[in-house]
Amino acid sequence: MKQGKPKLINENGRRIDNRLPDELRSIKIDVGILKNADGSAYVEYGNTKVIAAVYGPREVVPRYEELPDRAVIRCRYRMLSFSTSERKSPAPSRREIELSKVIREALEPAILSHQYPRTAIDIFVEVINADGGTRTAGITAAALALADAGIPMLDLVASVAVGKVDGVLVLDINEIEDMYGEADMPVAAMPSLNKITMIQLNGVLTPQEFKQALALAMKGIKQIYELQKEALRKKYVEVGEQIV
Ligand code: ADP
Numbered sequence: 001m002k003q004g005k006p007k008l009i010n011e012n013g014r015r016i017d018n019r020l021p022d023e024l025r026s027i028k029i030d031v032g033i034l035k036n037a038d039g040s041a042y043v044e045y046g047n048t049k050v051i052a053a054v055y056g057p058r059e060v061v062p063r064y065e066e067l068p069d070r071a072v073i074r075c076r077y078r079m080l081s082f083s084t085s086e087r088k089s090p091a092p093s094r095r096e097i098e099l100s101k102v103i104r105e106a107l108e109p110a111i112l113s114h115q116y117p118r119t120a121i122d123i124f125v126e127v128i129n130a131d132g133g134t135r136t137a138g139i140t141a142a143a144l145a146l147a148d149a150g151i152p153m154l155d156l157v158a159s160v161a162v163g164k165v166d167g168v169l170v171l172d173i174n175e176i177e178d179m180y181g182e183a184d185m186p187v188a189a190m191p192s193l194n195k196i197t198m199i200q201l202n203g204v205l206t207p208q209e210f211k212q213a214l215a216l217a218m219k220g221i222k223q224i225y226e227l228q229k230e231a232l233r234k235k236y237v238e239v240g241e242q243i244v
Helices: 094-110 134-148 175-180 207-243
Strands: 027-031 039-045 048-058 072-079 120-129 158-165 168-171 183-190 195-199
Touching (some): 048 134, 072 094, 094 120, 094 134, 120 134, 134 183, 134 207, 168 207, 183 207
Parallel strands (some): 072 120
Antiparallel strands (some): 039 048, 158 168, 158 183, 183 195
16 A cells, blocks of 8 residues: 555545545536637546647648548647646656557547548647546547537547546546556547547456446446537537527
């Protein structure tokens, strides 16, 4: 056990922020928040707050990155200096470079990139406040920004992490649960197709726990998917009302 580890599950089976094990944090979603981007979204999972912006399909610069048969998808994930409890250096870290790749790969299977050869689709994920689950909130936001940009997709992608804390599997872990827990498993999926596009595991789970964790993640992903669709609908009803 790590030194100074707080109790993560209390005698009533509640978590450090009073949630039940299978409960998501409070989720807020807004689509189309940036005028200058082709598509954008803001997503909150509790205290984790991210913005995603999408530009494209557009001309590829530098030219040599162009692909003859499909769009090149590029992604940049960053955490703002003030997004963490201790100031984060603004220089791109190895973690940010890795997460940029992870987020891109979680979204790529959903994007019909063959419809736009020789173009670029650029995805930016900016973490404004970090409290665990920034990659998962980032994927959820980026999928909405892609949809808002009108980019054809097989399905939206939604994402959440399951963790194991004090021996209990819990949905949507926050930073303390991530720091002191035994395992952290972020999952992304195309919910209506039931297809997983990302799964990572940090820590140890038994095969039985892994199955349960995956089922819990898919349950959370489906709940988030409903909120994504609701947010898209809200934006387009508002736009429709302005046109009428
Ligand atoms: P994720 O944000 O997807 O859960 P990690 O597991 O790498 O990714 O990070 C867990 C949490 O740890 C982050 O959400 C953030 O709250 C915190 N964190 C990550 N990197 C830093 C950093 N450089 N400085 C301070 N806190 C950080």
